[in-house]
Amino acid sequence: MLKVALIGAGKMGISHLSILGAHPDVEIVGVCDTSKIVSDVLEKYSGFSCYTDYLKMVDTTKPDAVFVAVPTKFHYKMVKDLLDRNIHVFSEKPFCLNPTESNELFLLAKKKGLVNQVGYHNKFVGTFQEVKKLVKEGFIGEPQHFLGEAYGPVVIKKKSETWRSDPNEGGGCLMDYASHVIDLINDILSPINSCKGAMLKSIYSKQVDDAVYALVGIESGTTGVISVNWSDETYRKMSTSVTIIGSKGKIVSDANELKVYFKSDEHPKGYSKGWNVKYVTDLTEEVNFYLRGEEYSSQIDYFVKAVQGEVPNTVNTFESAWKTDLSISIIKNNSK
Amino acid sequence: MERILFGDNQFFAVNHISDEKSRAQAIKFKDDSAIIKVLDDAMAAGINTFMCTTHDRIANICDVIRDNPKKYKDFKIYPCMPYAHKYANAVTELGIVGTLKQYVPGNFFGSLFKGGVAYINKDFISIMELLVDAEMKMFKGINTPVIFLQNVITDLLLGLGMNELLIAFAKHVESKYNAEAGFITMNLPKLLSVLEEGGIKNPIICASINKVNFRMSGGKELYEEVLKQGRCRVIAMQVLGGGAIPPKEALEYVANLPNVESILFGASSKQNIQNTVETIKYHDNQRVLVE
Ligand SMILES: NC(=O)c1ccc[n+]([C@@H]2O[C@H](COP(=O)([O-])OP(=O)(O)OC[C@H]3O[C@@H](n4cnc5c(N)ncnc54)[C@H](O)[C@@H]3O)[C@@H](O)[C@H]2O)c1
Numbered sequence: 249m250l251k252v253a254l255i256g257a258g259k260m261g262i263s264h265l266s267i268l269g270a271h272p273d274v275e276i277v278g279v280c281d282t283s284k285i286v287s288d289v290l291e292k293y294s295g296f297s298c299y300t301d302y303l304k305m306v307d308t309t310k311p312d313a314v315f316v317a318v319p320t321k322f323h324y325k326m327v328k329d330l331l332d333r334n335i336h337v338f339s340e341k342p343f344c345l346n347p348t349e350s351n352e353l354f355l356l357a358k359k360k361g362l363v364n365q366v367g368y369h370n371k372f373v374g375t376f377q378e379v380k381k382l383v384k385e386g387f388i389g390e391p392q393h394f395l396g397e398a399y400g401p402v403v404i405k406k407k408s409e410t411w412r413s414d415p416n417e418g419g420g421c422l423m424d425y426a427s428h429v430i431d432l433i434n435d436i437l438s439p440i441n442s443c444k445g446a447m448l449k450s451i452y453s454k455q456v457d458d459a460v461y462a463l464v465g466i467e468s469g470t471t472g473v474i475s476v477n478w479s480d481e482t483y484r485k486m487s488t489s490v491t492i493i494g495s496k497g498k499i500v501s502d503a504n505e506l507k508v509y510f511k512s513d514e515h516p517k518g519y520s521k522g523w524n525v526k527y528v529t530d531l532t533e534e535v536n537f538y539l540r541g542e543e544y545s546s547q548i549d550y551f552v553k554a555v556q557g558e559v560p561n562t563v564n565t566f567e568s569a570w571k572t573d574l575s576i577s578i579i580k581n582n583s584k
Numbered sequence: 585m586e587r588i589l590f591g592d593n594q595f596f597a598v599n600h601i602s603d604e605k606s607r608a609q610a611i612k613f614k615d616d617s618a619i620i621k622v623l624d625d626a627m628a629a630g631i632n633t634f635m636c637t638t639h640d641r642i643a644n645i646c647d648v649i650r651d652n653p654k655k656y657k658d659f660k661i662y663p664c665m666p667y668a669h670k671y672a673n674a675v676t677e678l679g680i681v682g683t684l685k686q687y688v689p690g691n692f693f694g695s696l697f698k699g700g701v702a703y704i705n706k707d708f709i710s711i712m713e714l715l716v717d718a719e720m721k722m723f724k725g726i727n728t729p730v731i732f733l734q735n736v737i738t739d740l741l742l743g744l745g746m747n748e749l750l751i752a753f754a755k756h757v758e759s760k761y762n763a764e765a766g767f768i769t770m771n772l773p774k775l776l777s778v779l780e781e782g783g784i785k786n787p788i789i790c791a792s793i794n795k796v797n798f799r800m801s802g803g804k805e806l807y808e809e810v811l812k813q814g815r816c817r818v819i820a821m822q823v824l825g826g827g828a829i830p831p832k833e834a835l836e837y838v839a840n841l842p843n844v845e846s847i848l849f850g851a852s853s854k855q856n857i858q859n860t861v862e863t864i865k866y867h868d869n870q871r872v873l874v875e
Contacts (some may be wrong), residue, residue: 259672259675259676262740262744263740265743265744266739266740266741266743266744267743268621268743269744269745270742270743270771272772281679285680285681289708290744293744293745293746293749294744294745294746295745295746401673402676407677410676410679412676417670478617482607482610483608484596484598484606484669485669487603490604500800502603503605504603505602505603505604517802527826527827527828528826529796529825529827529828530828533804534797534798534801534803536801537739537743537771537774538770538771538801539739539740539770540736583766
């Protein structure tokens with residue numbers, strides 16, 4: 249049994265906790281949240297040992313691994329403290345408030361040989377995994393242009409202030425929402441390393457951006473567009489998609505449906521020339537416990553297996569999340 | 585429960601395989617009258633149970649049903665609660681205490697301010713009951729013999745080991761609404777053991793059941809095994825496997841499974857409703873002939 253603890257039992261943390269609770273190889277040894285109501289309810293009805301001080305929790309319960317799901321501004325300090333104590337870490341995204349911090353943590357985890365993963369769950373979505381395969385194996389040829397998009401109804405009126413509306417705490421559409429798309433482009437194609445121009449727009453928020461529109465370049469030289477808006481109420485929930493135009497074909501994919509067009513007979517097995525449509529249901533492995541999307545269960549399962557030494561620790565590493573933080577800062581700097 | 589139940593996903597742009605289809609549905613069902621028309625088509629095809637989320641718009645549908653008592657005399661609704669997006673959004677905006685203030689009805693907050701946070705924790709079960717009551721308001725005067733907990737909540741509590749709350753939900757629904765509790769889940773085998781341990785015999789469970797193993801945690805074989813044992817009254821949903829299986833083939837599979845009491849499906853056109861009903865009836869008749 250792997251001894252696991254959680255810091256931050258908010259919306260994301262509670263979902264991790266439920267999936268971990270159902271995992272056959274995991275024993276939850278502690279939960280830390282500064283909110284009394286949260287820790288009292290978890291203590292009383294789940295029987296977890298709850299703490300308000302994370303250092304006290306890890307020093308008492310001696311977990312093998314810890315999940316960090318507190319607001320982003322706390323990630324750096326907490327993850328560092330955990331790595332210093334030789335604990336494997338799963339951190340929520342975005343990784344840190346700036347790439348300097350994430351770089352330091354990536355190097356520290358590497359030096360210590362600790363398993364490290366960040367919660368960019370789209371990498372565990374079947375359609376996006378297939379997109380990556382098609383691109384990496386060259387089936388759509390040389391990428392010529394890409395479009396990364398995400399829309400959803402997070403801020404659809406003027407709201408009371410939370411940490412999400414504070415730029416110093418990791419709030420705003422670029423960090424909180426667009427980071428998913430940026431991370432996906434970085435992974436499927438190559439890391440975004442230049443920005444030809446970006447607009448961060450406020451729609452309802454006073455202090456932070458609600459939309460991000462940017463022209464960007466990636467390491468391999470191709471250019472593309474990032475278009476993200478979290479104040480779009482025509483979506484029921486977040487919808488993330490990528491379009492990639494290549495010399496031999498074109499891909500349009502979201503988390504549910506992958507459409508790919510091959511210009512010639514050079515296509516992978518199971519596809520044909522012209523348009524093809526695949527659904528995530530055809531591309532998804534069943535999970536042992538389902539809560540809210542297979543990808544949330546699979547990413548946890550992957551992390552647990554990595555700690556157990558059964559899979560290599562190569563998906564959503566601190567290194568890749570550092571590069572995403574770097575791309576985020578490049579876009580931010582070009583919007584000024 | 586009736587053999588065929590009508591669902592509501594299509595009305596609220598919930599489509600598990602295509603964002604484009606979701607948008608088309610949102611446009612089609614913009615007006616409540618479009619929903620009523622499809623419900624009437626379902627009734628004409630012999631379906632008298634509507635299983636629906638406690639979405640704001642369902643309140644309007646309930647008004648229509650109450651205003652036409654003769655027409656909807658035999659009509660039943662199985663409410664499924666909560667409409668989770670509503671609470672998730674509220675927690676983002678208002679925090680947990682703020683959300684409770686907004687949604688827990690009645691005089692509760694007098695007591696909250698007196699007792700403070702400690703009060704909330706001691707009596708979390710009463711809060712849950714008050715939230716259920718708030719969600720049930722819109723169904724006043726409508727026949728709701730089974731009341732469901734949505735899978736996001738069922739499975740969240742299941743993973744957190746909050747079995748006591750699952751059982752408390754069932755007790756409340758029974759004592760206050762004289763109804764049976766139902767549980768929607770993507771983890772049928774695991775849930776069933778927990779409910780049985782909590783003293784609920786032969787529970788009503790609505791789960792994803794299909795030929796392609798879609799959202800059947802633990803796997804199809806395990807599900808088939810549990811079904812054979814007849815320990816629960818099962819409603820099969822997502823029988824099309826999210827669209828992966830041709831309807832005829834999909835319905836043949838579920839209609840022939842043992843101990844599946846009801847099949848839940850949703851459709852937006854009269855033609856699709858009729859076809860589905862006919863196909864299920866055909867397989868049921870075949871089975872009777874064989875037996
Ligand atoms: N992967 C995703 O799609 C996704 C989705 C939502 C959030 N997130 C990320 O998860 C993290 C948390 O977001 P959330 O939406 O769950 O926020 P939240 O506000 O709902 O939850 C944060 C929790 O942390 C607790 N907390 C705050 N400071 C603490 C401290 N010092 N010690 C212990 N607990 C503390 C709070 O009481 C709260 O319960 C963020 O980094 C966010 O970007 C990721």
